[in-house]
Amino acid sequence: MTAVPTRRTARRWPAAATAVSILLATLFTGGTAAATPDPGDEPLAPESISPREQAEVESAIAGDEIPGVDEIVHSDNMTHLANVPKSALRGTNSDLAFQGRYAFAGNYDGFVVYDIANPRKPKIVSQVLCPGAQNDISVSGNLLFLSVDSSRSDDSCSSTSQPATEKDSWEGIRVFDISDKKNPRYVAAVETACGSHTHTLVPDRRDIYVYVSSYSPNAAFPDCQPPHDGISVVKVPRHAPHKAAVSSFEVLFPDGGFPGDSTGAATTGCHDITAYPALKLAAGACMGDGILMDISVPAKPRVIDQVQDAEHFAFWHSATFSQDGSKVVFTDELGGGGGATCNERTGPEFGANGIYHITGHGDDRKLEFQSYYKIPRHQADTENCVAHNGSLIPVRGRDIMVQSWYQGGVSVWEFTDSANPREIGYFDRGPLSTEALTFGGTWSAYWYNGHIYSNDQKGLDVLRIDDRRTDSARGVRLRELNAQTQPTYR
Template sequence: MGTKVRGAVAAAGALVAVALCAPGSATAHPCASANAKAAANNSFLSLNNTSWVGIHRPELDHECGGEGGAVTSTLAKARAAGVTIADDPTLEQVAAEFERSSNMTPVGFSANVIPYLPNPYNSDLAFQGDYAYMGTNDGFVVIDIKDPAKPKQVHLNKSCTTSQGDVVVYGNILVRSWDSATNANGAATQSCGGTLVGLGFEGIHIFDITDPANPVMVDVGNNPADGKQGLRFSVNDVPRKGCGSHTATAVPSPANDALYIYNGGSNSNCTWMDVLKIKISDPTQAAYVKQAPAGRQCHDNTVFLNGAESRATCAGGNGITMFKFDATIDPTLPGGIENPVQLWSKQMAGLTGGGHSAAFSYDGKTVVWGHEPGGGVAPNCQTNSDIRFKSLYILNVETGDQISTVPMTRAQDSTENCTWHNFNTVPTKGGNYLVSGNYQAGINVVDFTQPAAPKIIAYADPKPLPKTTTYGGDGYPDGGDWSTYWYNGKIYEADIYRGLVVWDLDNPFTDRANTVSYSNPQTQIGAITADNVAPTATSTQTGPIVLGSTVAPAFTCADEGLGVESCTANVTSLDTSSIGPKSYTVTAVDKAGNEAVTTIAYVVNATAATGTPGGTVPATLALTLGTPASFGAFTPGVDGEYTATTDATVISTAGDAALAVADTGANAGHLVNGAFVLPQPLQGLGVVKTWSGPTSNEKVTVTFKQAVSKTDALRTGSYGKTLTFTLSTTNP
């Protein structure tokens, strides 16, 4: 979002007419009028001007696609006229134009510098999913950023013939701003979406971006005879509702099937913030709701959507107005989205105008305010420039009290237009970070985690644009970085002439930023409490540490916030080479990016010597039997099973051992009474127990069983048998 760049003045050298065509309807196709205007006014970027990096070679046959029918490409017309058009610059060529800090790396580039109008420039950005939407003064561009290193232009919409064209995206809806009332001369040619906008029109146009590669304008007028119309609220209307749309800020309320827009007219005739409403399920149902008095013109509005504690700013004129609203209640109620309540209004000391932009810290405690004295076309960042004109201001959200300022640290020369322009804050728990686009001062990244002591931690500053004979006035173009925003791990820069440049910032705190499904940079959704407390590391070493021993470091890390991400020591073994105090370091990093390096002290406090006391054990296998087993009395003529036990005490020093019982006498396995033998065998013979190592004085129970049948003939007397108990080993 921002103020228009200085208009070009007719100069020497005529621009070749490009892509002149008209559809079958009575209204000339917008491409035709746009290109005719370019030819008639000698655009400051002629098709054959290759004096500086950034000239774009049009390649798309659908440059005006999506509305009004097929057109002949600029490239084809230029070739027919014998004009040589420069190739797009490479990423390497663009990167060479920047002086940058070591933590900033250009990773991708999508060129969009096409000389259609006297002021062909790229403006603001919005993001959704894998796409970036870049506003232009004659439409908008859709860029596939799924791979940030290879951004690819998938749609170039040039169906709107004027205005800076700020964009907002939400779901299938794209909103484009139109901020200048169409005059009588322009009424015959000024159009959007293939339809004349009409005398005095200013407001917004809505496009359906269900297919990002083929946006289609939505008819808000709902009168087929009028063609596709936008939502009008013009400074010329009686009664006046608004002053058109210089900037638009999304306030989504999906529970109410509504996309609200807090609109900035950036006109002293309208000292309020416009509230618009678009039905999400049917964008043709769009309406101007009301005015929210701000006591100043609203250039940009920024929203901090945080449930019942939501906030909105109106930045413009000589200061900033803060609103509060509750996004959880009926939007039509006092204090709801449609009726924000003014919390405070602040005139910035010593400043009379130029109020421009604002952004909240994600903890909701501070707001950053910026202004563009001179409308963005003045060289306000020179060494001798007024410090107020090249500073950001950090304020308390609840009171408006000033906390600190952030001056532009790199001086620009007298030919470079410069001011803090468009910026957003990074959604990370690692602190508060702001990414800003600053015209010819390029990109700044500000750490304002400590709001009283903010500091610039990264930058990318382009070389001054060279003088050109096709630019009016002093010959030096006003250009540079219109807007720069953080989105899902990368920094995206809309360069007024070059196109979209993608940057990578090496910073542990921003590297851990939240990933979002969409981003309208002037709409911040949800509070994030910063985690600025570093993790801790402590020793868990126990016992004495012996001289010359191998000991691994023992430690643990803890974090009170999001938890520990990594916990590593700088050694794998402690230094035990000498007696005395030692130390090593542990680096702990938490999930917010906070890092702590802790020195862990330990003491080598013991020494060791080896001795060989010992003794010998003679090979021993000892077996002692207890009381002999007795079955008692057998009862003749009755079936029965009788049990008898004894015990064996075992001592063995062998590697293995086995205790077994055997009957080696006559009638083996049967009890005998003289010459009489029990028919049923004695049970319990064989291996009783085994050992796989030594045992000492272990008492083993040995159990025998004897079955007697009722038909067994039993002889009076005692039955018995001498058995052999054996303790043996295979490994003495």
Template sequence: MTQQHEPQRSASRSGGLRSLLAVAALLGATACASSRTATIVSDPMPSGPSAAELAASRAAPSPDPRVGLAPGLFDAGEAIWNLRMVSTTPPSTDFVGSTNSDLAFSGNHVFQGNYDGVQVWDISNPAAPELVVGHVCPASQSDVSVYENLLFISGEGLSGRLDCGTQGVEETVSHHRLRGIRIFDISDVENPVNVGNVQTCRGSHTHTVLKHPDDDENVYIYVSGSAPVRPAEELAGCSALSPDEDPNSSLFRIEVIQVPLDDPGAAEIVSSPRIFQDLVAPPTHGMAPADLAAVEEARDAGKFIAEFGGQFQVLPDGFANQQIAQMMQAQGKSGPPTAADSAAFREYLPELVARMVGASEDEGDGPAPGPTQCHDITVYPEVGLAGGACEGYGLLLDISDPVNPVRIDAVADSNFSYWHSATLNNDGTAILFTDEWGGGGAPKCRESDPYEWGANAIFTIENRKMEFQSYFKLPAAQTPEENCVAHNGSLIPVPGRDIMIQGWYQGGISLIDWTDPRTPVEIAYFDRGPVTAERMQMGGSWSVYWYNGVIVNSEIARGLDIFELVPSGWLSQNEIDAANSVQLSYLNSQGQPVFEWPTTFALARAYVDQLERSGGLSTDRIQRTRSVLDDAERRSGPARRDALDELAGDLADQIEASPDGTKVRKLSEAVRALADA
């Protein structure tokens, strides 16, 4: 089939090309004047901070240096706190100017998705990443995952081709089009081989690879498609009708693909679970403690409080006054309301609310329509749970049977969030949903944007139910020229704490401690100025993940940034060392690995540092524990073992009395493990 240029195409093409030639000539003339190159500059490791410096570094810099950073593509202003930038590597020439997207890791390789394909980087030396291969194969969004010798890439856009061509696909129905999952064999990572493709009705916006601990023959892929449904002529069985009209509707479901590891070309869709079925008037989450306190304050000040299904709202004065006036009018009264009228209104309020808002959330009037798709699903196979961020609902799924995930709880947000992704904590006792308000291409971190919109919502998981705790949003206001909203991130394996690094597009990257789910706090960050001050141009962090001691950021326009944690008042060197003792052989962030810490002195010392911070042990005991550990480390054999055993026993005795008994127990166990090692 020859490539035809459609008659509707713009006639200004030749004119445009001529102006580009002029630009090229101009560039040629000026290029020599200021050639910017950067040679390799080694960054000496900073010397250890003093105690005073550490204490000071608990306070975030103020005013926030992320506000007012100079614009630029590769030379924007930067602000950094409690992180060290190890390297920044621009995209290779085949990929510069095209959107960099998600990351996956295997061994020393980072797979960086890009709307034009995938770049594979070797980060054996994180200070100098090397491009292994740049494989051109356009498809948006090129969400990537790896498992052993297999690389999976998502495609949903209309121009993705099965043959990896770059010319796009013109026809609305075409058998050249790829919307779904591409499967590559990367046994020879420099030469990826396309071994299979699985087409889906809505394409794949993102996907999640699920490796079930009990199944070594297959991996499963949960495909989330949110784009418009393709015509049935292009892929048989696709239907954009609602399930009432067509029980086989492509809406209201996710696709589960089974990939036989010994024959990936035979990968196919094995189920399309309707995890949204029968979602009737789901409960909205309760109010955060801080909000409840504010309501009580308002109540004390004489304001009118209305309750809607567990939520309390302070009624605006104008609204309340108008309602009182109407009530009085109905009673034939006139003139200004008296205290008796206000009291009567207070009594009448619940009835008024019931009339306005209708029945309580539990009594739906028949099945109500739920979300039609999930944006992203994070699976945590080790605990058998998954978090689904499904367009207005946060879902908790039981994935003990990977082919048939079952919804066990659902929450809808009173702030009408559009939830896009989820992260569980390592214990599986809390879940963080992100609300990608605006889709990532819009500036939603402006001063005027509400805190709860485009933010994270944190829940605890109790008895397989989700309980709302708090919101967290990037605290630094960003400009209208910077697309910014909560996006992808992952946990950092600091033992005993829930710490996550997260991308916020041009809001930069932010390290959040959500160990106390009611009070998440930012403890480190990095940000650049906008790509350009002239207009909103896509850029910023698409994803940032922790992997084997480094933090790797996929920057949409600027390429690949690598960071390391530095000690601060929030995070000790021991905690960093303990985190870095965790070694992963591969990482797909949406398939959360369980973190298990090898027995090291750093692990024990990390717990000691945390107990010092929490006051779980007396200063005296902290000091003694530290010297015993230092001493034991210098010894070996029975002398070491005995010293550690005795310490473990002493610590165990402190568990009951300590206000942080759980942590003391962890410390005691870690020391015991050191003794036995």
């Protein structure tokens, strides 16, 4: 989700202060926690709609054009295997990461560890209360990383909201040791310029480089001053994570990037970056720009092409490579994740995916636009819906991806023919309300080891697709998956 700009900032603390901040996270499995969720990170409040719009929603439900409130519908090839409702963490569910038999789910109030050894019966292993929107999450070995993009009183898990204008506020990257899944341990905190809205892991031999995406500087924010024209790179030694520190700030837009207009965001940083380490490439979705980067030197990412779409893209949000690295799917988060943009009025080319081909070689590689893809099922004016987080399904010889669309549900779609993408499966819940635009739905939907996992605001959903077009993915197994660190499937 696109964060509220006035709540972004970052503060640099001395190394000694960071060391002092190393502490145990507040763990709980059902009892009372020492810290409390941050009311400043609550979901968006419902927004009233007109009587005409309300009547249209009720008429569409009555006519079976859309499902009823909370009614589940899905294509014949999709099966809903399980749902684990929210438990102690009541904030907004965000991103997902995977390792072995475990799924790790971000939440604005912290994160949840699930045992998914039996996908039909996922179990909560532990929950960590550590507020800090949006807690974008990833894992590597024994380490777990969280992004904090809301100003905090300090870097501890018991911190509270604090204005971005105050110099001693904190935002950045938190690092946990997850060698004991029942008892994750907070081991490091790194403050980064303008906080960390999302982050991307780029593993090296001894270190992990973390590309920190953040944006929207403000002259009133002491440690988030304009121009904010790049990304922070954090170096984390695998065997000494407490020594994690910012290694550089890489300027990606020396010309300032897209200046913004009445419909599109100006580029003041990046929203999300997807790395493909095996190909030494990364694709950045950076507000007003899409970029292709050479990451052959992980500590020094280098832009080799830059594209804009002022006519149709409002906010470049995320990116996914095709398996062979010849294509990139960029998403446009029109409305910031809180808008109803999957209706007939908005149309099929706004709040959609843009499919690009990568042409040329070396530094002459270019991103060339092919087409747009948006779910073909209209949603109610009370449903927030827009292209959001997804991943490849590792199908032999085809380009197929699963993707979240908030209250538009989970879509499985094919872009093998880049000019004619099409949906081949879906899972959708009806609107939360017929009376107000209400935030909800699935934030992230990823394929992992034979199943689809969706972090919905109603909890963790597990889905299965049975389709000849995706059958070849069934036997593919990964030890670990962070969707923003794209693996080479074998």
